Amino acid sequence: xxxxxxxGSVWFALTLVYVLWGSTYLAIRIVVQTMPPFLSAGARFIxxxxxxxxxxxxxxGPSALRVTRAQLGSAVLVGLLLILGGNGLVVxxxxxxxxxxxxxxxxxVPVWLVVLRAATGDRPPARTVAGVLLGLAGLAVLTSPAFGxxxxxxxxxxx
Numbered sequence: 739x740x741x742x743x744x745x746g747s748v749w750f751a752l753t754l755v756y757v758l759w760g761s762t763y764l765a766i767r768i769v770v771q772t773m774p775p776f777l778s779a780g781a782r783f784i785x786x787x788x789x790x791x792x793x794x795x796x797x798x799g800p801s802a803l804r805v806t807r808a809q810l811g812s813a814v815l816v817g818l819l820l821i822l823g824g825n826g827l828v829v830x831x832x833x834x835x836x837x838x839x840x841x842x843x844x845x846x847v848p849v850w851l852v853v854l855r856a857a858t859g860d861r862p863p864a865r866t867v868a869g870v871l872l873g874l875a876g877l878a879v880l881t882s883p884a885f886g887x888x889x890x891x892x893x894x895x896x897x
Contacts, residue, residue, distance in 0.1 A: 760841075763828075767836070775833055776830070779826050779829040783820070845877045848870045848873070848874075852866065
């Protein structure tokens with residue numbers, strides 16, 4: 739069995755993901771108290787897009803930002819689906835549910851993938867199922883103090 743050492747840059751990247759992605763649902767909950775949900779999500783996406791475009795232009799030159807009509811159309815479609823479907827509905831849902839519950843509902847996505855794999859005859863390995871369940875249990879423990887407050891069923895459906 740071959741093992742490899744995980745570099746410091748990988749641990750740094752994982753820490754960034756843990757902190758930045760992990761704080762997303764709390765930040766959304768705070769923002770939707772003062773801004774309309776889709777406006778706040780749109781502002782977040784525009785800010786992120788401008789920052790990423792700036793980094794790409796700085797590292798690779800402005801010509802790296804040129805896109806074809808097909809690429810632009812694809813990006814617009816994905817952007818609309820994200821703001822109107824995926825993340826946009828999470829932001830809307832967080833107007834009615836605590837951020838910890840929203841994070842837990844989103845974290846259930848891997849469970850659905852395991853269930854769908856099993857339903858199509860592709861049996862996931864036991865360690866995959868165990869890992870998904872352990873991760874979900876860990877998130878439940880971490881977010882359980884945030885479950886207080888008023889929870890509306892429609893908010894859970896959007897998350």
